[in-house]
Amino acid sequence: MTELLETQLTVEELEAIRLRDLEELEYEECAQKMSVSRPTFHRIIVSARKKIANALVNGSALRVTGGNFDLAKYELACRVCGHHWEDIICCRRTRCPVCKANDWCKVNT
Ligand SMILES: [Zn+2]
Numbered sequence: 001m002t003e004l005l006e007t008q009l010t011v012e013e014l015e016a017i018r019l020r021d022l023e024e025l026e027y028e029e030c031a032q033k034m035s036v037s038r039p040t041f042h043r044i045i046v047s048a049r050k051k052i053a054n055a056l057v058n059g060s061a062l063r064v065t066g067g068n069f070d071l072a073k074y075e076l077a078c079r080v081c082g083h084h085w086e087d088i089i090c091c092r093r094t095r096c097p098v099c100k101a102n103d104w105c106k107v108n109t
């Protein structure tokens with residue numbers, strides 16, 4: 001029964017809400033930060049808001065699950081152009097902001 005009272009939010013949805021609704025960034029910027037297209041970002045945030053609304057209205061618990069996102073920011077180094085930047089790590093989507101390569105590594109500080 002507890003499953004019925006729980007709404008599961010993905011880490012990506014949480015990040016979308018954080019960028020758009022807390023940091024109040026423009027859609028374009030949010031999409032860029034998450035390395036997704038604008039329509040994809042829109043789809044993620046619509047889904048997130050619906051889940052949150054559902055949790056509020058129906059009094060269910062919100063739980064953040066899954067996703068392939070690590071929300072902590074790390075210093076990353078591009079193996080192609082040597083650029084260093086700080087970003088969240090998402091294996092499929094994190095790309096060098098300069099040359100767009102996805103060949104990067106985490107810098108141990
Ligand atoms: Zn690069």
